[in-house]
């Protein structure tokens with residue numbers, strides 16, 4: 072038993088001394104096999120859900136008529152404070168949420184009044200591929216940032232779109248980006264949303280370096296991904312979003328994003 076123990080100690084000592092010897096020449100593959108750091112996975116906060124049903128247009132018309140009636144009532148008082156005393160809570164709620172009640176198109180998601188876009192935002196948007204236009208419809212990259220759910224960027228690669236990407240350029244000194252806001256899929260109607268593929272995961276790159284995985288849900292609500300502030304101080308900032316997973320469409324393989332917008336700081 073003792074002999075066995077002694078042999079084991081000697082063997083271990085030899086192994087240890089060999090292991091501690093400096094390598095005569097570092098292996099060429101030493102750096103190539105180093106594991107890439109794992110990417111941060113970001114889950115979304117869920118925002119409002121736009122009404123994309125078939126009768127949404129009629130609902131919008133009713134809301135606009137209601138808003139116009141309240142607006143006219145308020146006009147008959149000397150000032151808004153006096154008018155408020157004569158309005159119901161519901162009427163005040165409608166009047167003070169003007170953007171929801173007086174927009175032209177129920178698929179419009181543009182932000183009225185003061186927003187980060189008064190001073191921030193990308194100046195160029197490009198995509199790795201775009202689905203070929205069909206009649207009056209096109210699927211260009213800019214459609215993912217036109218504040219309308221009526222339009223979408225649809226990738227044009229054969230297959231399910233994994234690996235396709237869209238890139239936003241922000242000029243240097245553009246206000247910092249702290250959130251990415253996505254309307255997933257082709258949202259111009261419920262039917263079109265179901266027929267086309269939606270994105271399950273986006274791999275986000277900052278200046279071509281992968282930094283995060285954004286996990287998208289298969290829903291029509293706005294999905295908000297909070298990130299650490301990003302800004303190109305001395306050079307332009309490029310944010311690239313690569314499709315890393317999809318939810319299959321009922322009819323088409325093409326993956327669509329109606330809106331991929333931003334929010335941030337440094338404005339106002």
Ligand SMILES: [Ca+2]
Nearest residue numbers: 214219222329
């Ligand atoms: Ca759009």
